[in-house]
Structure formats: C-alpha cells, structure tokens
Amino acid sequence: xxxxxxxxxxxxxxxxxLRADGNDQYIEPTGTxxxxxxDPYVQRTERAPRTGDVEFAFIGGGFAGLVVGAALKxxxxxxxxxxxxxxxxxxxxxxxxxxxxxxxxxxxxxMPLLEETGHMPTEKYAKAPEILEHCRRIGxxxxxxxxxxLSTEVTDLEWDPASSRWIIRSNRGDDIRARHVxxxxxPLHRPKLPGIDGIERFEGPAGHRSRWNYDVTGGDxxxxxxxxxxxxxxxxxxxxxxxxxxxxxxxxxxxxxxxFQRTPSSIDVRNNHPIDPGWFATLEPxxxxxxxxxxxxxxxxxxxxxxxxxxxxxDITQRIFKKFTEMDSGERTVESWMAAFHExxxxxxxxxxxxxxxxxxxxxxxEALKPWYRQLCKRPCFHxxxxxxxxxxxxxxxxxxxxxxxxxxxxxAWVGDRHYELDCIVYASGFExxxxxxxxxxxxxxxxxxxxxxxxxxxxxxxxHGMHVHGFPNLYVVxxxxxxxxxxxxxxxxxxxxxxxAAILQHANDTGAVEVEVTQEAENEWMDLLRSNPxxxxxxxxxxxxxxNNEGKVDEMGDGLAGVGYPDGxxxxxxxxxxxxxxxxxxGLEFR
Ligand code: NDP
Numbered sequence: 001x002x003x004x005x006x007x008x009x010x011x012x013x014x015x016x017x018l019r020a021d022g023n024d025q026y027i028e029p030t031g032t033x034x035x036x037x038x039d040p041y042v043q044r045t046e047r048a049p050r051t052g053d054v055e056f057a058f059i060g061g062g063f064a065g066l067v068v069g070a071a072l073k074x075x076x077x078x079x080x081x082x083x084x085x086x087x088x089x090x091x092x093x094x095x096x097x098x099x100x101x102x103x104x105x106x107x108x109x110x111m112p113l114l115e116e117t118g119h120m121p122t123e124k125y126a127k128a129p130e131i132l133e134h135c136r137r138i139g140x141x142x143x144x145x146x147x148x149x150l151s152t153e154v155t156d157l158e159w160d161p162a163s164s165r166w167i168i169r170s171n172r173g174d175d176i177r178a179r180h181v182x183x184x185x186x187p188l189h190r191p192k193l194p195g196i197d198g199i200e201r202f203e204g205p206a207g208h209r210s211r212w213n214y215d216v217t218g219g220d221x222x223x224x225x226x227x228x229x230x231x232x233x234x235x236x237x238x239x240x241x242x243x244x245x246x247x248x249x250x251x252x253x254x255x256x257x258x259x260f261q262r263t264p265s266s267i268d269v270r271n272n273h274p275i276d277p278g279w280f281a282t283l284e285p286x287x288x289x290x291x292x293x294x295x296x297x298x299x300x301x302x303x304x305x306x307x308x309x310x311x312x313x314x315d316i317t318q319r320i321f322k323k324f325t326e327m328d329s330g331e332r333t334v335e336s337w338m339a340a341f342h343e344x345x346x347x348x349x350x351x352x353x354x355x356x357x358x359x360x361x362x363x364x365x366x367e368a369l370k371p372w373y374r375q376l377c378k379r380p381c382f383h384x385x386x387x388x389x390x391x392x393x394x395x396x397x398x399x400x401x402x403x404x405x406x407x408x409x410x411x412x413a414w415v416g417d418r419h420y421e422l423d424c425i426v427y428a429s430g431f432e433x434x435x436x437x438x439x440x441x442x443x444x445x446x447x448x449x450x451x452x453x454x455x456x457x458x459x460x461x462x463x464x465h466g467m468h469v470h471g472f473p474n475l476y477v478v479x480x481x482x483x484x485x486x487x488x489x490x491x492x493x494x495x496x497x498x499x500x501x502a503a504i505l506q507h508a509n510d511t512g513a514v515e516v517e518v519t520q521e522a523e524n525e526w527m528d529l530l531r532s533n534p535x536x537x538x539x540x541x542x543x544x545x546x547x548x549n550n551e552g553k554v555d556e557m558g559d560g561l562a563g564v565g566y567p568d569g570x571x572x573x574x575x576x577x578x579x580x581x582x583x584x585x586x587x588g589l590e591f592r
Pocket of ligand 1: 195431546
C-alpha cells in the first residue's frame with residue numbers, strides 16, 4: 001500500500017466535497033417544509049391541559065427518558081412524568097420506521113434493561129420494530145405510561161426561584177411545575193433536508209425517511225412488501241447509515257430505484273444471526289453489565305481476555321492494540337500508537353474497498369461505491385445486502401462525484417446535464433447536528449436570573465459531567481457529551497447517567513434539599529479537564545465533510561469541547577462516575 005498516495009487521494013476526495021456554506025446548505029423543516037416533521041404514526045387526540053406539581057419531569061421519551069424513569073422508580077421516586085412529542089415512547093425508534101431500520105450495535109449491549117425486563121433479543125442485531133417494542137416494554141415494566149404526556153412538545157422551560165421549581169409549558173397548554181427536570185432530547189432527532197434548488201417544486205410524493213409513510217409505499221416496518229412502489233421510479237437522496245439499511249428494501253420492491261450518491265459510506269460485514277434460546281439460558285445473572293463493560297473496554301482500545309460481542313466496532317481497536325502490544329515496551333509511545341492506528345485504519349479501509357469489487361458485478365459501480373477516507377471520518381456502516389442491491393437490474397447508482405443533486409423539478413432530479421424522471425423521492429439526508437441546542441430541542445431554557453441556556457452555550461457547551469450547568473439548578477442533561485462520549489453504544493452512556501441521577505435525587509430527598517446545583521468552580525474544573533484531552537471528536541480537518549466534523553468547517557467548531565469526553569476514555573469515565581456517585585460526596589454539587 002502506498003500510504004502517501006492514499007493520503008493524497010483522501011485529501012483530493014475531501015476537497016471535492018468542501019463547501020463554503022457548510023451546515024447552511026441544508027433546509028430547515030419549517031414554513032413550507034414544516035409538514036416533513038408531521039407524525040404519520042398517530043392521530044392527534046385532544047386532551048385537557050395538565051397543571052400542578054410533579055417531582056421529576058423528563059423531556060424526551062427515548063432511551064434517555066426510559067432508563068432515567070426506570071432508575072428513579074427503582075430508587076423509590078415514583079412521581080415521574082415523561083413528556084414526549086411522539087405518540088409513544090421510543091425516541092429514534094419511534095420515528096425511524098423506514099424499511100430495513102435496525103441497530104448497528106449488538107442488541108445485547110444496545111438494548112438497555114434486558115435482564116430487568118426479561119427480554120431475549122431475537123437476533124444479534126435487532127430490527128427497529130423489536131427495539132420499539134422493547135421501549136414500550138420498559139415503559140410498561142416500570143409503570144412510566146400512566147403519568148406520561150405523549151404527542152406533547154415542550155415550548156418553554158423556566159426556573160421559578162420563589163418555589164424552586166421549573167415551569168414547563170407545552171403546545172398542549174400544559175403548565176406544570178416540576179421540582180427536577182431531565183432533558184434527553186437526543187442529538188439526532190430534527191430532520192434536515194438537502195439544500196437542492198427547486199426541492200419544493202417536485203409534484204410527486206416526497207418525504208424524509210425518518211417519517212416513513214406506508215400509506216404511500218405499502219408494506220410495513222416488519223418488512224411486508226411495499227406494493228405501492230412496484231410500478232414506481234423511486235429516487236433516494238443520501239447514502240448515509242440509514243439509506244444503507246433502506247436501499248436493499250427499496251431495490252426489492254421499487255419498479256426502478258435511483259440512488260443519488262454524494263459520498264459513499266464504508267460498508268463492513270454484518271453477519272447477523274438469530275439468538276439461540278438454549279445458549280441465552282446459560283447466561284448468569286449480571287451478564288448484561290459484564291457485556292457492556294467488555295464492549296466498552298474493547299471498543300475504546302483496552303484489553304480483555306475475551307471479546308464477547310465480536311464485531312466491526314471492536315475490530316479496528318483490537319488491531320491497533322495487537323500492533324501496539326507486539327512492540328517492545330520502549331517503543332510504545334503516543335506516536336507509535338498513532339502509527340498503529342493509521343496502519344490499522346488503512347488496512348481496514350482497503351478491505352472495505354476490496355469488498356465493493358468482490359460483491360458488485362459492474363466494475364464502474366463498484367469503483368464509485370468505494371469510500372476514500374478513514375473509517376471514523378463518517379459513521380461506519382455494516383450491512384450484508386447493501387452492496388448486493390446494486391447487482392439488481394432495476395437499481396442505478398447515480399454517483400454525483402461529490403457534487404450532489406443539482407436541481408429538483410416537478411418530475412425528477414438533475415445531476416449535471418442529465419434529468420432523472422421520478423415518481424417519488426426519499427430524502428435520507430440526515431439530522432441537524434451543528435445547529436444550536438435550543439433550535440434542535442424546539443424550546444429554550446431560562447435559568448436563574450433570566451439567563452437562557454442558549455446564551456450560556458452560545459460559545460459552546462459547558463457542564464460538569466455533561467449533566468449539570470451552573471445557573472440551572474435541578475436541571476440534568478442526559479447525553480453522552482462531555483462525559484464518556486461513547487458513540488458506538490449510546491444507551492450505555494444513558495444507563496450510567498440514569499444511575500447517577502437517581503443517586504443525586506435520592507441524596508437530595510434524604511437531606512431535604514430542594515435545590516441541587518453545580519458550583520461555577522466545579523464546572524470550570526471539569527471544563528479544564530476536558531480541555532486537557534487532545535482528542536476532539538470530529539475535529540480532523542483531513543476528513544471528508546459530514547456532521548462529525550461540522551461539514552468540514554473544523555475551524556468553526558469553537559473550542560470543540562461539546563464533543564470531548566473524559567480524557568482517559570469511556571471505560572475510565574464509567575469507573576470514575578460510579579465512584580463519584582457511590583462516595584456520597586457528590587463533589588462539585590451544592591444541595592440547598
Ligand atoms: P447521514 O448524515 O449519515 O447521511 C446523510 C446523507 O445525505 C449523506 O449521504 C449525505 O451525503 C447525503 N446528502 C445530503 N445532502 C445531499 C445532497 N444535496 N445531495 C446528495 N446527497 C446529499 O444521515 P442518516 O440519517 O443516514 O444517519 C444519521 C445517523 O443516524 C447516523 O450517522 C447514525 O449515527 C445514526 N444511525 C444509527 C443507527 C444504529 O444502528 N444505531 C442506524 C442508522 C443510523 P454526504 O455524505 O456527502 O454529506
């Protein structure tokens with residue numbers, strides 16, 4: 001492998017895709033595009049506004065809200081009200097019902113509370129309907145439905161110092177006063193549309209793939225044939241992680257399928273298989289925590305006797321680890337670790353590119369599907385049928401060589417000088433990431449002295465543990481950011497945060513405290529610790545643009561600290577935070 005030539009090729013491919021407009025290239029689904037956010041899964045029913053007090057309110061009914069709700073119930077805190085804009089619990093799994101939706105992280109570590117709810121995943125990688133069902137199972141098991149407000153969007157959150165409570169207002173006229181509020185609104189939930197000229201002119205059905213309308217396509221999320229597409233020319237714009245899962249199904253059912261590609265994804269092997277109930281029955285109590293720890297250790301470059309999950313997430317770090325351990329101890333430096341990383345990544349990406357040639361019959365199509373960047377520049381994908389779809393006679397890859405679709409008109413899409421007639425279009429163009437927290441959440445949060453969270457975070461996110469922000473008492477942000485930052489398995493971050501939050505609230509109750517707030521000093525100390533981490537998630541200027549690196553505008557990522565985790569890594573953070581909450585000191589927090 002000529003590494004110098006490879007680096008040049010990577011840079012040349014990146015340069016084709018760099019755009020001056022960065023995040024601004026995308027269209028926000030407001031105004032004439034607002035209907036792209038409509039919930040196609042429930043009929044809105046009217047209800048009376050809720051008023052009165054609640055002990056704990058959580059904004060967001062995805063995994064964050066569910067695992068926090070479960071942890072609080074287990075801690076004896078019963079008065080929990082989850083507020084969710086979707087018509088049911090599930091978060092990302094509520095919205096994403098597109099054909100082929102599944103989870104890329106093994107179900108045994110991805111699906112939380114399996115032991116507590118007694119569920120055995122049916123496959124190593126669970127499909128979306130099973131995960132959505134599991135969300136409902138958690139809701140039922142921990143009795144979270146009774147007090148929940150579904151199909152409800154928070155519009156305003158304001159701290160009332162006189163009563164030491166948060167006032168929550170919603171689009172349903174609710175006016176609730178909560179002692180404590182958690183926020184788990186997720187980083188990837190506000191769809192964005194590609195900024196293509198004329199997008200509003202298309203006359204056929206068009207939708208964002210996170211709001212799949214089976215009334216148009218036929219079929220259902222469990223894979224029933226999409227008979228509505230049999231005689232249709234379908235276009236899909238985007239080839240990211242979700243398109244990769246969706247395309248084989250569209251290829252199966254559409255009369256013709258045109259895949260408009262700007263940047264190819266890296267497609268590693270999937271190797272899914274059913275779970276053997278006999279084997280599952282042999283797992284000892286406490287197995288899930290053991291699997292979680294094992295996956296986190298191996299995925300973040302640590303060592304364990306056994307790789308329990310064994311998949312593409314742990315593969316690359318294990319390669320680096322092997323190379324590193326084969327060195328003499330004197331050779332093991334930060335530089336040699338980085339060299340082992342680059343070597344392992346180059347090997348991996350060569351394998352991924354070779355797979356395109358092995359699987360795809362047409363050499364030009366195979367060539368166009370090859371990703372020319374490092375594996376973690378974009379979300380890695382794992383799929384066994386995606387590349388095969390391009391061998392079907394009804395499927396055309398329209399490779400735009402990094403430029404994207406030029407224009408959309410009433411009857412189709414233009415790429416360069418060629419027009420593609422289409423009956424319907426699927427936008428698989430992702431979600432807002434680089435926009436402000438308030439814009440993505442749909443409400444702002446007003447803390448002590450009228451200070452807004454959007455103001456506080458305008459220069460960049462600040463917190464202690466990613467959870468506490470000075471000036472915002474009794475408010476708890478639940479996400480992976482500024483904590484473990486374990487991207488490969490988001491629920492592991494959330495489960496740890498839930499345990500921490502339950503311990504904090506129990507302590508507040510035990511001591512009769514009505515306010516819990518991080519001190520400015522403790523917040524500063526945490527931010528200094530994060531600053532000492534040389535690794536900035538997504539801050540690699542050599543990467544091809546995408547939401548990981550602010551669409552290539554790395555110099556506009558501010559201090560980049562929103563995406564920075566504990567300097568010693570995810571596993572060290574989980575050990576640290578366990579010790580912090582179990583010590584009973586809650587160092588850095590004031591209980592008043
Ligand atoms: P992505 O941001 O990954 O992909 C968006 C796609 O749209 C890219 O291919 C992008 O191209 C393309 N695009 C945008 N604008 C244009 C344009 N003008 N012309 C042509 N193409 C365009 O979004 P997804 O919704 O696919 O995935 C979002 C995230 O969801 C993933 O990254 C992952 O984190 C998560 N996910 C998780 C799963 C799980 O298993 N847990 C499964 C699936 C998704 P370009 O690359 O050039 O920008």
